[in-house]
Amino acid sequence: MARITLQDLRHSYAPDPKTEADWAIKRLSLDWDDGGAYALLGPSGCGKTTLLNVISGLIRPTEGRIFFDGRDVTDATPEQRNIAQVFQFPVIYDTMTVYDNLAFPLRNRGVAEAEVDRTVREIAQMLDLDRMLKKRAAGLTADGKQKISLGRGLVRSDVVVIMLDEPLTVIDPHLKWTLRSKLKELHYRVARTMIYVTHDQTEALTFADQVVVMKEGTVMQIGTPVDLFERPKHVFVGHFIGSPGMNVLPCRVENGQALLAGAPVATVNAAAYRGNGKRLELGVRPEFVRFAPTGIPVDLVKVADAGRFRIVEMRHAEGTIRLLVPDGAAIPGSRGHVQFDPTRTQVYEDGWLVG
Amino acid sequence: MNKTLNQKAWFFVLPVVALVAFNAVIPLMTVVNFSVQETFGDNVFFWAGVRWFEEVLRSERFHAALLRQLLYTGIILAIEIPLGLAIALAMPRRGPWVSVCLVFMALPLLIPWNVVGSMWNILALPDIGLLGRSLNAIGLEYNYTRQPFAAWFTMVLMDVWHWTSLVVLLCYAGLRSIPDAFYQAAKVDGARAWAVFRYIQLPKLRYVLTIAILLRLMDSFMIYTEVIVLTGGGPGNATTFLSIDLQKIALGQFDLGPAGAMSIIYFLIILFLSWMFYTLMMRNEDRS
Numbered sequence: 001m002a003r004i005t006l007q008d009l010r011h012s013y014a015p016d017p018k019t020e021a022d023w024a025i026k027r028l029s030l031d032w033d034d035g036g037a038y039a040l041l042g043p044s045g046c047g048k049t050t051l052l053n054v055i056s057g058l059i060r061p062t063e064g065r066i067f068f069d070g071r072d073v074t075d076a077t078p079e080q081r082n083i084a085q086v087f088q089f090p091v092i093y094d095t096m097t098v099y100d101n102l103a104f105p106l107r108n109r110g111v112a113e114a115e116v117d118r119t120v121r122e123i124a125q126m127l128d129l130d131r132m133l134k135k136r137a138a139g140l141t142a143d144g145k146q147k148i149s150l151g152r153g154l155v156r157s158d159v160v161v162i163m164l165d166e167p168l169t170v171i172d173p174h175l176k177w178t179l180r181s182k183l184k185e186l187h188y189r190v191a192r193t194m195i196y197v198t199h200d201q202t203e204a205l206t207f208a209d210q211v212v213v214m215k216e217g218t219v220m221q222i223g224t225p226v227d228l229f230e231r232p233k234h235v236f237v238g239h240f241i242g243s244p245g246m247n248v249l250p251c252r253v254e255n256g257q258a259l260l261a262g263a264p265v266a267t268v269n270a271a272a273y274r275g276n277g278k279r280l281e282l283g284v285r286p287e288f289v290r291f292a293p294t295g296i297p298v299d300l301v302k303v304a305d306a307g308r309f310r311i312v313e314m315r316h317a318e319g320t321i322r323l324l325v326p327d328g329a330a331i332p333g334s335r336g337h338v339q340f341d342p343t344r345t346q347v348y349e350d351g352w353l354v355g
Numbered sequence: 356m357n358k359t360l361n362q363k364a365w366f367f368v369l370p371v372v373a374l375v376a377f378n379a380v381i382p383l384m385t386v387v388n389f390s391v392q393e394t395f396g397d398n399v400f401f402w403a404g405v406r407w408f409e410e411v412l413r414s415e416r417f418h419a420a421l422l423r424q425l426l427y428t429g430i431i432l433a434i435e436i437p438l439g440l441a442i443a444l445a446m447p448r449r450g451p452w453v454s455v456c457l458v459f460m461a462l463p464l465l466i467p468w469n470v471v472g473s474m475w476n477i478l479a480l481p482d483i484g485l486l487g488r489s490l491n492a493i494g495l496e497y498n499y500t501r502q503p504f505a506a507w508f509t510m511v512l513m514d515v516w517h518w519t520s521l522v523v524l525l526c527y528a529g530l531r532s533i534p535d536a537f538y539q540a541a542k543v544d545g546a547r548a549w550a551v552f553r554y555i556q557l558p559k560l561r562y563v564l565t566i567a568i569l570l571r572l573m574d575s576f577m578i579y580t581e582v583i584v585l586t587g588g589g590p591g592n593a594t595t596f597l598s599i600d601l602q603k604i605a606l607g608q609f610d611l612g613p614a615g616a617m618s619i620i621y622f623l624i625i626l627f628l629s630w631m632f633y634t635l636m637m638r639n640e641d642r643s
Contacts, residue, residue: 056543058539058542077542078539078542078543079542079543079545083543084543085539085540085543087536087539087540088536089534089536091536091537091539091540093554093555093558094558094559095554095558096554104544104546104550104554105543105544105545108544108545108546108547108550109545149540152540152544153543
């Protein structure tokens, strides 16, 4: 087990990177505590799998160093780093039984057979695989196979970190939930550092203590799920996390006061604005917008029923505003007014949070 | 509900039916026809029943040819399959050398069989051939037109040269289709090269190897052109395989009845071997 430190990491697949776009990972430094649950979240092609492979040692970064517990492992192989990895598609050894699959990493390392047997049975029980140990691994369903992949990481007591690269992609939707809670449970039981790569915000937010949101090779924000939801550092994070995403409206700031279409709006951070941004925007999540007798005038566009609540889409002079209305609550006619929660409304300068 | 009857589809099948009839069914039926009759020429036939079949099955000449055939097929399979697999494993997975290797591998397959026979015939000639002369020059007595062992050695060498490429190409394609994640997982699990081969590559190559073995089995069982050009079945009858023997009976002696019976037995042997092999290789399929 180890604390993971990435220092000024950069990686490019091009042999001779010139432009900013050549970098799959742009300069990145971070510190991860031992035993934590972390998620790398971002749209496809954002560099999250590259980052994962850099940490696991399958890719050597172009620049920067990686430390496990202060030990420089930049040039170490995956085996030397003692990591385990679960891939997007279940990787199992077809011809072996479930038992032999789980025993494989231990036997490769010359562990005594009695110890192998004890560990395999313990892990199999944790994963609910104990009743199919004698079965051929190829005969299992996708979720069973994925459990084997995970199990091969868990059997090794010396594993520093377990990496999961979109492990639920091929799992049936109704089993995803079960496997996700199983993962969380396992993380508590084995108390190992786990890094989970996904483009699914639900998976990331439910699994991780800390989420790294990436876009085009850049880390947009590192924070707890609550941080990401309540204080997105960039409008991208606001958009990407939450359903529907954050409302973003062009605004102006004068004398520490945000103005939306000329009308003042109370915000958290307008006072911190120093007046040098090219593009100013107001960000507020649909959860923190409500109907009011007075305030920002809007026209109703449409109402979408999302089960427990309804999503109301409205037109304002500066753009579209969405808000959430609990099921059963009244929605005003074609015209109305809304108000933003002042403690949850933030000003963004060129995309980034002001202050 | 009234079904619309439309028999037009038959017209579209007709060309294929005609083609298959002319190139497979009719010739085969002619052979069946010959195999149960006796003729003295002039298109006069007498019913002979299963007499030719009994004769062929009891004939020592047929037994000897079949034995030679089985031995030959066994030897070339035992060499070409492991060798082809080994070469495929040693070939680069990516980079500019991939195409170079592939072209080199494909070359022998592009050469017509009779040309292959002629090439090796000349190459192995003890007086002027590069191979034959070199072998004699280093003190080995080598003359494939006189020594049965030398003839077999040349035949096997020629077949290995000609057909190992096929196994290589099939195996290489199979290896390329294994996703990188498997190799990465093996690395993470600390598997050595042998374990990667035994537990990842070999299981994933099972279908490809089955096909390769089947193709080589059937093809080598029917080998004809190369042998005729290289040794003509000799010295003596040392390299008279089934196809050569059949040709001698059918066109040398013009014994149409026994030749017909032998053709059918020959065909059934290949069919049986292929079926048996395929069933053996695939018997675990239901379990996985």
